[in-house]
Amino acid sequence: MATSDTSGREAGKSRDSVSLCACKGPCDVRDTSTQTDAKVQGHGPRLSKVSLFTLLSLWMELFPRNKPIQNETQQTRSTGLVVVQNHNIKGLHCSSVELHAGQIAVIKHGLRLRGCDLYFSRKPCSTCLKMIVNAGVSRISYWPGDPELSLLWGCGDGDGHKSVCSSQEAVLDAAASERLKSNSRPHICVLLQPLAVNTMQFVEETSSSCDFLQKIAKDNPGLNVVELFREQRQCRLKELTAMFFLKDEAQHRSILSTMGLNNFCIEPYFSSLRQNMSDLIAVLASVASSLLGPQQGYGFYEKLPMQVSRALSQSVVRHCIIQAQLLSYRTEDPKVGVGAVIWAEGKSDHCDGTGQLYLVGCGYNAYPVGSQYAEFPQMDNKQQDRQCRKYRYIIHAEQNALIFRSAEIKEEENTMIFVTKCPCDECAPLIKGAGIKQIYTTDLDSGRDKHDISYLKFDHLQGVQKFTWQKNLPDERVAGHPDLPLPNGYVGKHGRQSDDEYQLIKKQRLLNTCKNTEIG
Numbered sequence: 001m002a003t004s005d006t007s008g009r010e011a012g013k014s015r016d017s018v019s020l021c022a023c024k025g026p027c028d029v030r031d032t033s034t035q036t037d038a039k040v041q042g043h044g045p046r047l048s049k050v051s052l053f054t055l056l057s058l059w060m061e062l063f064p065r066n067k068p069i070q071n072e073t074q075q076t077r078s079t080g081l082v083v084v085q086n087h088n089i090k091g092l093h094c095s096s097v098e099l100h101a102g103q104i105a106v107i108k109h110g111l112r113l114r115g116c117d118l119y120f121s122r123k124p125c126s127t128c129l130k131m132i133v134n135a136g137v138s139r140i141s142y143w144p145g146d147p148e149l150s151l152l153w154g155c156g157d158g159d160g161h162k163s164v165c166s167s168q169e170a171v172l173d174a175a176a177s178e179r180l181k182s183n184s185r186p187h188i189c190v191l192l193q194p195l196a197v198n199t200m201q202f203v204e205e206t207s208s209s210c211d212f213l214q215k216i217a218k219d220n221p222g223l224n225v226v227e228l229f230r231e232q233r234q235c236r237l238k239e240l241t242a243m244f245f246l247k248d249e250a251q252h253r254s255i256l257s258t259m260g261l262n263n264f265c266i267e268p269y270f271s272s273l274r275q276n277m278s279d280l281i282a283v284l285a286s287v288a289s290s291l292l293g294p295q296q297g298y299g300f301y302e303k304l305p306m307q308v309s310r311a312l313s314q315s316v317v318r319h320c321i322i323q324a325q326l327l328s329y330r331t332e333d334p335k336v337g338v339g340a341v342i343w344a345e346g347k348s349d350h351c352d353g354t355g356q357l358y359l360v361g362c363g364y365n366a367y368p369v370g371s372q373y374a375e376f377p378q379m380d381n382k383q384q385d386r387q388c389r390k391y392r393y394i395i396h397a398e399q400n401a402l403i404f405r406s407a408e409i410k411e412e413e414n415t416m417i418f419v420t421k422c423p424c425d426e427c428a429p430l431i432k433g434a435g436i437k438q439i440y441t442t443d444l445d446s447g448r449d450k451h452d453i454s455y456l457k458f459d460h461l462q463g464v465q466k467f468t469w470q471k472n473l474p475d476e477r478v479a480g481h482p483d484l485p486l487p488n489g490y491v492g493k494h495g496r497q498s499d500d501e502y503q504l505i506k507k508q509r510l511l512n513t514c515k516n517t518e519i520g
């Protein structure tokens with residue numbers, strides 16, 4: 001992803017200049033990201049890199065799998081992981097049936113983990129931690145909820161029980177992790193940053209008017225898309241809260257203290273921690289609602305199927321598009337955020353919870369790395385003086401995803417890009433030339449010509465499969481086929497439809513178990 005961290009353009013004023021670190025209490029993390037006042041008119045607040053990585057780790061935990069990771073009698077919780085090197089994302093992982101996210105990172109990256117920052121959606125167990133520490137990582141940040149080896153297992157998680165009666169195994173593991181933490185070189189901490197002022201509102205507004213929802217509104221003039229978005233957001237908020245937030249404060253305190261996070265059990269840090277957690281969950285709920293549910297009949301379908309290689313399941317595509325939407329909140333364009341993620345489908349069956357998929361790269365639209373505030377023009381095509389327009393200077397999301405990629409694009413593999421805006425005439429040939437075989441996007445802008453930027457080539461682009469956001473086609477020319485193997489290697493009964501159904505059932509089950517877990 002793009003590395004430019006031009007602090008002058010970090011819009012929105014931070015509520016608090018310090019972030020919370022579990023080891024030494026509040027600590028300054030300004031080296032990672034700063035947030036200053038918005039200087040550019042029309043510029044929305046921007047997510048800090050720490051917040052982006054944290055959100056992506058939570059989202060990776062929910063990567064659609066065709067098989068449940070564990071049944072409810074198992075103690076290990078699924079975990080998402082983001083591997084970051086020099087502020088660039090090098091890997092997005094999640095637990096598989098057999099392996100924890102930390103183990104997968106060791107298998108995939110080995111000694112390349114040296115100097116990396118790892119963002120976990122749960123505190124990793126000691127088995128993972130000892131290996132990661134030995135690989136020489138620089139920092140391990142984790143979400144301060146129930147850890148990977150659940151401390152809530154067997155004590156009525158989510159059903160209103162006040163006390164925690166964790167298993168001996170989990171308590172022993174928590175103590176071992178603490179020992180590893182205090183005797184190891186890497187900084188092992190909770191790194192949550194407060195959001196810039198108005199971020200939640202900005203994300204909600206921009207998500208509800210994103211290109212995907214605009215396309216639905218355009219196709220269905222009578223439909224109140226914003227209302228549907230709000231309903232979906234409420235549902236998402238409930239699900240995500242049940243997943244990542246402990247409503248019961250006593251329970252949360254007890255878990256924090258077992259994990260050695262006693263600093264956070266006292267005020268004002270406890271309230272501040274919970275506020276930061278709930279704010280990030282609210283942001284994730286908005287972004288995850290940028291695509292309405294499959295109930296509306298919309299998905300990523302091919303207009304003219306090439307039948308060259310098969311498409312991904314709709315739930316995986318939706319998941320990756322949301323990753324791209326999250327990235328778009330790091331944009332430096334004063335007007336429009338664009339995010340792109342490139343994944344490849346490897347030939348062999350990988351150990352990752354993502355199945356055969358592995359991350360190639362990701363990015364967002366931004367000015368050249370290291371550029372300073374107002375160094376480049378920021379105006380759009382409404383500005384008469386073309387010298388003042390931004391278009392010649394902004395590096396597009398797809399371009400940054402290619403520039404900062406962590407893996408090569410292999411001719412023999414199916415590589416795919418997920419992008420939140422229709423690729424423009426600069427990017428469409430670039431995507432094809434790079435050897436990317438599938439594009440998942442919206443064609444809302446296709447056919448537009450604004451002189452400084454145009455969208456004329458996408459429609460005619462040959463040799464790349466294009467899956468655009470549209471209503472399900474009646475003749476079943478849809479992405480995915482139930483009889484073909486899915487990216488994670490499962491066949492037949494785990495087809496696209498059952499996959500989507502599985503996600504719906506999972507959500508429903510969650511909703512049932514967490515009726516009262518909305519953030520108080």
Ligand SMILES: O=c1ccn([C@H]2C[C@H](O)[C@@H](COP(=O)(O)OP(=O)(O)OP(=O)(O)O)O2)c(=O)[nH]1
Nearest residue numbers: 333335338365380381394396397422423424427
């Ligand atoms: O494939 C693309 C196309 C565009 N962009 C970025 C570049 C630029 O930062 C912004 C341009 O967006 P748009 O074409 O919407 O132009 P605008 O003038 O900002 O907005 P409007 O649609 O109102 O004309 O989107 C990408 O990252 N990838």
